[in-house]
């Protein structure tokens with residue numbers, strides 16, 4: 267059986283920016299028995315996944331294990347699947363490459379594809395959210411990599427997504443810019459009422475931002491760890507370090523044994 271269903275959309279994009287008293291019940295993402303094969307090879311093989319409304323989930327896993335494939339399926343970009351997938355109708359994706367149209371000014375990139383007249387005021391409001399309120403009129407080629415990635419985030423958020431899908435959005439940034447962008451995403455998530463699925467290779471980033479960290483292996487979710495640490499998180503705090511070490515052990519990285527891995531069970 268294949269089901270790809272969406273739940274009703276949230277209020278329109280022009281509504282005030284506020285983390286509202288949304289009913290955080292039910293699920294934002296519900297996946298059962300998902301299978302995706304390429305040329306007969308099952309990259310995703312019977313995967314189950316639930317994400318609660320407003321929950322921030324990070325997805326780790328070795329290169330080629332199927333993280334981006336899963337994200338593309340949740341985005342609705344790949345429907346050649348078996349299984350049942352229910353996602354919110356209002357979704358937005360930001361990829362590692364910002365994918366801005368070079369022939370459109372920054373503000374037009376932000377509101378590109380939104381229904382109705384291109385709304386510069388709306389675009390500027392979201393650009394201000396990512397610290398680029400003064401750059402609305404410039405061309406994308408004049409932006410730094412970090413700035414372009416922030417425009418990409420504004421373009422995702424202006425859609426008021428109930429589900430924000432982030433595919434290694436900081437992967438191409440230098441360490442300092444990456445750290446600023448991570449903090450920004452944490453702040454944006456706290457202000458906006460949306461579930462987030464962040465695909466990343468960076469265990470520290472996952473523990474820094476997520477409510478829950480999933481490890482993908484053998485076509486499914488092999489491990490999950492709740493990150494029960496207060497925000498903003500201190501990457502030097504012993505519980506943070508312990509969880510990071512345990513997740514690295516799950517990924518088979520570092521000089522840690524099964525005892526550390528058990529700490530995340």
Ligand SMILES: Nc1ncnc2c1ncn2[C@@H]1O[C@H](COP(=O)(O)OP(=O)(O)OP(=O)(O)O)[C@@H](O)[C@H]1O
Nearest residue numbers: 304305309327328329330331332333334335336467
């Ligand atoms: N369109 C496609 N056609 C054939 N094979 C594909 C296609 N898309 C993905 N694959 C294969 O599926 C597997 C999973 O790819 P995917 O991009 O989802 O991995 P990933 O976990 O996101 O990897 P990375 O961390 O390196 O980005 C890989 O072996 C890849 O070659």
